Amino acid sequence: MTMRAIDHLVLSFDDLVTARERLGALRFTVAPDAVHPFGTGNACVFLADGVYLEPLAVVDAAAQAEALAAGNFFVARDAAFRAEQDLPGFSGLAFRSADALGDRDALTAQDLGEPATVDFSRTFRQSDGAGATLSFRLAFARLLPGFVASLFFCEARHSVAPDRSALARHANGAKGLLRIVLVGTVDEETRRLLETITGSALTSDGSGGATLASANVVLEFLTPSLAQARYGAAAVDDRLRLAGMVLAVTDLDQARAALAPDGVTERDGRIVATLGSASTPFIAFEERPS
Template sequence: MSNQLRPLDHLVLPVADLTVAEQRYAALGFTVAPRGEHPFGTVNACVYLSDDTFLEPLAVGNADAATTAVESGNVFVSHHTKYQTRAGQEGFSALVLGTLDAAADHERFRAEGISGGDMLRFSRPFIGKDGSSGEATFLLAFAADLRAPDALFFTCERIGVPKVDRAPLTEHANGAARLKRVILVAPEPQLFETLFTKLLDDAAVVPTSSGFKIATATTDIEVLEPKAAATLLGTETWDAFDPTLQLAAVEFAVSDLGATGELLQRKGIASDQRNGIICVAPAPGQGVPFLFSEDGR
């Protein structure tokens, strides 16, 4: 892990019903954190990993507050609303990078022509698995691309970190230890290389036979052509006629793939295993494919 690379912070995954999502993630073998409420009407039930990344299943908990936030120009809630209107109630709407200076990121995004709108600062309570609590404060800087209307990118500065032991929340029955890969799809991946170099401070793009890869300090990001994505994810087709960039799937590194497969089978979760990867197709509460593979693959 290089200190020169920007880390991935978390992924935002819209859901239609947060209770259904909590049940689905638990069935998949994840430990789900107690719900967190945002001051602008959205609510989450996060899944934390030991590499300091997390998943954020997100829903609207207070419709009036969310409407007010959209009207006031809140980029986070506005994108969530647009995503569910355009792409569907469940899916993968935002890729979030870590930062120590969101304000500097905001100015850089503006200068480079990729700003997604005004910064957002907010605080919310955080509750640990043991019931201990604290308050977390965040500052967000947004980036966007008109060729990717369903994808939002932002950096997250953790200003106030609650003194809560989060370690128990990072222990998962399915063996998931870290976010190994984030998969995106675009008919012409090379068109988005510049966007990702801007987001990741000129990190090196590695061309592949079906797109490109770019590394964060924690996780690889890979942009694939539709045919390659369909093969990887076990689907017959991917919409090759959609010219936009889509956030498509998430891969987790696990300690023992056999044990992960046995757990999914016990839980009645349908999956497909090939080439050292277990693929779990989307289901209510899980809007995109989840992949599991051992860290050394």
């Protein structure tokens, strides 16, 4: 089975102003706000390795309500997360797809997928001021009671290749995504879904945790005690949830100098920054030679 790559993480915020303020304080270059046709919008953080973080908020309540009434899966899942979870929080994980319909059908055949898809286009403003239209198709895995996140495929259906090189340069030195940290219990149904989507097997890391490799990023599964020891992250309940992301920097001193001390700690040779009032969600920085 071919291993699947991570495309991006969705981080739901109350509003994009808060998202921009918090991520800007961590010295990320934040892209201009972009608006979806169904009432949500984002202010993305792009990384040089091609993965990106999508801070998401409702920017047009009327359009969001219309999308909910029409059964838009992306909007419905974001709305459900907002209603049930504290914000900010990692609400979704997107996997790259060259054929979202085929991926949907493969998941549905194993009773792991949803029949609906979401197709949309939006304008992307490039660094030279020129506009480009970006089109996407999303297909969704089933929501599972033991996993507090939406998993979906993201197929880019445009031929233009936006120049994001300027947006991928960050004062904190972040270059790429090393790991996604998940905390909680991995039940059998969740394990089957994750292994099916990534195309790899969950394996013990020898310390009480486990890992699952995608084509470009490692998913790190931790018990609450391990999450607390490694990242200072606390579990909310027994359900599995996306707790944080670990980014590579070439110089940890550069990251340390760039980051304000508020909400930032150091653990086992890494810098950990929380994004809200609680210990999750978090973004950690680890040094990796270039």
